[in-house]
Amino acid sequence: xxxxxxxxxxxxxxxxxxxxxxxxxxxxxxxxxxxxxxxxxxxxxxxxxxxxxxxxxxxxxxxxxxxxxxxxxxxxxxxxxxxxxxxxxxxxxxxxxxxxxxxxxxxxxxxxxxxxxxxxxxxxxxxxxxxxxxxxxxxxxxxxxxxxxxxxxxxxxxxxxxxxxxxxxxxxxxxxxxxxxxxxxxxxxxxxxxxxxxxxxxxxxxxxxxxxxxxxxxxxxxxxxxxxxxxxxxxxxxxxxxxxxxxxxxxxxxxxxxxxxxxxxxxxxxxxxxxxxxxxxxxxxxxxxxxxxxxxxxxxxxxxxxxxxxxxxxxxxxxxx
Amino acid sequence: xxxxxxxxxxxxxxxxxxxxxxxxxxxxxxxxxxxxxxxxxxxxxxxxxxxxxxxxxxxxxxxxxxxxxxxxxxxxxxxxxxxxxxxxxxxxxxxxxxxxxxxxxxxxxxxxxxxxxxxxxxxxxxxxxxxxxxxxxxxxxxxxxxxxxxxxxxxxxxxxxxxxxxxxxxxxxxxxxxxxxxxxxxxxxxxxxxxxxxxxxxxxxxxxxxxxxxxxxxxxxxxxxxxxxxxxxxxxxxxxxxxxxxxxxxxxxxxxxxxxxxxxxxxxxxxxxxxxxxxxxxxxxxxxxxxxxxxxxxxxxxxx
Numbered sequence: 001x002x003x004x005x006x007x008x009x010x011x012x013x014x015x016x017x018x019x020x021x022x023x024x025x026x027x028x029x030x031x032x033x034x035x036x037x038x039x040x041x042x043x044x045x046x047x048x049x050x051x052x053x054x055x056x057x058x059x060x061x062x063x064x065x066x067x068x069x070x071x072x073x074x075x076x077x078x079x080x081x082x083x084x085x086x087x088x089x090x091x092x093x094x095x096x097x098x099x100x101x102x103x104x105x106x107x108x109x110x111x112x113x114x115x116x117x118x119x120x121x122x123x124x125x126x127x128x129x130x131x132x133x134x135x136x137x138x139x140x141x142x143x144x145x146x147x148x149x150x151x152x153x154x155x156x157x158x159x160x161x162x163x164x165x166x167x168x169x170x171x172x173x174x175x176x177x178x179x180x181x182x183x184x185x186x187x188x189x190x191x192x193x194x195x196x197x198x199x200x201x202x203x204x205x206x207x208x209x210x211x212x213x214x215x216x217x218x219x220x221x222x223x224x225x226x227x228x229x230x231x232x233x234x235x236x237x238x239x240x241x242x243x244x245x246x247x248x249x250x251x252x253x254x255x256x257x258x259x260x261x262x263x264x265x266x267x268x269x270x271x272x273x274x275x276x277x278x279x280x281x282x283x284x285x286x287x288x289x290x291x292x293x294x295x296x297x298x299x300x301x302x303x304x305x306x307x308x309x310x311x312x313x314x315x316x317x318x319x320x321x
Numbered sequence: 322x323x324x325x326x327x328x329x330x331x332x333x334x335x336x337x338x339x340x341x342x343x344x345x346x347x348x349x350x351x352x353x354x355x356x357x358x359x360x361x362x363x364x365x366x367x368x369x370x371x372x373x374x375x376x377x378x379x380x381x382x383x384x385x386x387x388x389x390x391x392x393x394x395x396x397x398x399x400x401x402x403x404x405x406x407x408x409x410x411x412x413x414x415x416x417x418x419x420x421x422x423x424x425x426x427x428x429x430x431x432x433x434x435x436x437x438x439x440x441x442x443x444x445x446x447x448x449x450x451x452x453x454x455x456x457x458x459x460x461x462x463x464x465x466x467x468x469x470x471x472x473x474x475x476x477x478x479x480x481x482x483x484x485x486x487x488x489x490x491x492x493x494x495x496x497x498x499x500x501x502x503x504x505x506x507x508x509x510x511x512x513x514x515x516x517x518x519x520x521x522x523x524x525x526x527x528x529x530x531x532x533x534x535x536x537x538x539x540x541x542x543x544x545x546x547x548x549x550x551x552x553x554x555x556x557x558x559x560x561x562x563x564x565x566x567x568x569x570x571x572x573x574x575x576x577x578x579x580x581x582x583x584x585x586x587x588x589x590x591x592x593x594x595x596x597x598x599x600x601x602x603x604x605x606x607x608x609x610x611x612x613x614x615x616x617x618x619x620x621x622x623x624x625x
Contacts, residue, residue: 023523030525031437037429038438041450041499044492048457051468106363115357124364131371133546133613135553137580138602141587142374145381145595186370193367217349219356240456247458249556250580254587274460274556281464282560296464300457307456311449 052300055293062287067294071262073276075284080291084262086298088270092177092252093245095266096184101238103185104192109222112200125197132190140254143183148174148255151182155267170268175257177270183251188241195237199230232314239310243303249274273299375606381596382603390600395566395582401593405601407568411483411577412605414569415562416552418487423494424544430495431502431540436528448503455496462492463557471561476573483569483576486562490551497550501543505536542616549612553605555580579605 059067063080070081107128111121155172162168172178203226211221227234257269258279273295281292343350393404430447438444466489471480509532517527533540563575564585570576579601586598 019523023525027523027525030528031433034429034433034437037426038433038444038447038499040426041430041447041454041495044495045450045454045457047469048461048465048492051465052461055464055468103363103367106360107367110360110364113360115361124368127368127371130610130613131367131374133549133553133609134371134374135555135580135605135609137553137555137583137587138378138606139374141583141598141602142377144587146373146377189367189370217353219353220349222356243456247456247460249458249460250584254584274458277460277464278556278559281467282563293464293468296461300461303456303458303461304453307453311452 049300052293052297056290056297058287059290059294063291063294067291068298073260075288078287080288080294082273082276082291082295082298084260085271085273085276085295087262088177088256089246089272089274089299089302091266092181092184092256092270092272093242093248095181096188096245097238097242099181100185100188100192100241104189104241105196105234107189107193108196108200112197113218113222125193128190128193131186132194136187136248136250137254139183139186140251143179143251143255144175147182148179151179159267166264167266170263170265172267175255175269177256177266177268180252180256180270180272181266183255184245184248187248187251188245191241191244192237195240196230196234199233199237200226202233203229232316236310236314239306239313243306243310246272246306247274247299247303249278253278378599378602378606381599382601382606385596385600386603390604394568395577395586395597396593397566398589398591398594403593403597405579405582405597405604407565408577408579408582408601409604410569411562411565412552412579414572415483415486415490415558415576415578416548418484418572419490419494419551420544420548422488422491423498423547426491427495427498427544428502428540430499431506432528432533434499434503435506436524436532451496451499454492455500458556459493459554460556462489463559463561465489465492466557466561479573481561481563481575483562483572483574486558486576486578487572489557489561490554493554493557494547494551497543497547501547502536502540505539505543506532508539509535538619538622542619545612545616545619549609549616552612553580553609555584559584 059080063070067081068086069083070079071083072079072081073084074080107124110116111124152172155176155178158168158178159171207225207229208221211225216224252272253275256271256275258271258275259269260271263270277292277296277299280288284292345351345354389402390404390406391409392406393402394407395405396403434444434447466485470476470485470488471482474480476482476484513531513535514527517531518524522530558578558581562578562581564581565575565577567577583598583601583605586594586601589595
């Protein structure tokens with residue numbers, strides 16, 4: 001039975017609170033403010049795109065698409081072509097991935113399986129993550145003074161054994177494409193390892209148990225069940241690493257030799273779009289700035305395509321459990 | 322009903338009675354061990370670079386650590402001695418400018434994405450744009466800030482400046498801050514928000530007093546990592562903040578930073594400069610590793 005309370009008393013105790021206009025105003029204002037802040041992302045993207053596009057206009061009018069296929073970079077006669085840099089960007093990043101993908105994937109498998117104690121696995125994972133935190137300029141310094149002298153004998157050997165191919169027919173003399181590729185491997189390895197590790201950890205344990213149940217070995221399960229079910233995220237991670245490798249600047253600039261001449265040999269100095277920008281942008285003027293902006297535009301389009309493809313592939317290939 | 326013929330067979334005829342123990346000499350088991358060995362070797366190769374880089378930075382850089390390193394200016398080419406005091410101050414100043422710009426914008430944008438427009442087309446578009454912005458090479462950020470700020474001389478007719486460098490780093494930090502804020506707020510249980518609304522709080526008060534404090538640790542972790550990454554970036558600074566051999570002269574003048582100092586001094590043919598580059602690497606790596614361990618510690622206290 002409800003006690004009999006007079007309605008007048010009830011109204012005294014429980015009042016409906018109306019939202020004061022000031023509170024509504026604060027709410028609305030905060031919403032609009034955060035909307036503006038979120039839009040900064042879109043404005044920045046547009047700003048970056050149009051700044052670079054506008055800057056490259058002059059070079060585009062002068063050189064057109066010839067810019068992509070000619071290799072002369074001649075500030076004296078004002079003739080510019082980015083073939084050396086485009087070739088260097090693609091070759092260095094793709095070869096770096098060829099080395100880094102097996103290494104990263106192997107590491108990821110090693111630290112997600114129960115082969116060694118958990119604390120040791122976590123320690124390896126932590127070290128790979130900390131490797132990603134080392135600034136690229138420090139890796140470049142290390143590459144100049146430690147890595148390049150250390151691998152020179154190996155490169156010499158490659159030159160002696162495979163010197164008959166156009167890819168190894170120059171004598172290694174310090175900076176060059178090969179050390180740049182190796183330092184890129186060091187830089188993309190943590191990305192590939194981290195993303196593959198997350199992907200492998202997300203494979204439902206039932207799949208593995210099922211595979212073991214029908215009598216397969218550990219690596220049978222890894223190759224035919226676990227890797228296929230994690231392939232979308234791993235591929236996405238590899239594409240992200242490719243984008244990072246193409247745009248990587250400092251370590252590559254310091255060790256690639258920044259040659260403006262085209263050379264197929266991996267042991268000779270080369271160039272990438274990013275290292276060309278880092279080297280010349282500060283001192284360039286006139287149409288050289290525009291040519292560099294044009295090269296920057298190409299790099300931007302390349303990395304944009306790779307990144308969008310990475311996101312698409314993750315969405316397209318992802319299996320749902 | 323006729324009995325199926327296999328019921329007449331004995332169990333030995335039906336099942337393969339191989340022993341259940343694992344025979345290491347089988348081909349499949351040997352292949353298994355081979356792959357385990359390969360994975361182990363790959364993992365050791367992956368750890369090797371960090372180990373070698375740290376050892377060399379500690380040995381080569383640690384040699385020069387002294388009070389003078391932090392209080393003196395770098396020497397002129399050919400001379401010896403000197404320090405990297407201006408570069409340390411410069412790195413701190415430029416990173417501070419970047420943080421002041423990127424943290425409010427990033428946290429605000431993240432709040433909008435998660436709290437106001439969670440599933441709308443605009444939020445999806447901004448999230449996509451944020452991923453694209455995170456993938457823009459850092460050197461392109463430098464080119465952008467050069468074209469938009471340095472070449473146009475918008476700041477009191479100054480070209481290269483600490484402010485321009487800070488803006489370039491802020492562009493790099495922004496995607497990380499937005500992403501961690503968005504993800505951090507998503508982890509806050511919906512019941513907390515309902516509880517706040519239930520006792521009459523407005524949306525603004527709910528976000529400020531309930532949701533944001535509940536997501537403090539993941540957001541703080543992301544921000545610490547973003548600052549650590551920005552402090553080590555070089556590419557966006559070489560033609561925005563440029564370099565200076567002197568103490569910082571305000572935010573609208575060129576400024577030294579440790580990362581640009583390492584780049585400039587590493588490729589100089591002088592030994593004094595080369596060893597200062599190692600010393601700067603030591604200071605920079607120590608700062609960044611400390612920030613990373615701080616971030617790790619933050620996320621650990623959040624879990625317990």
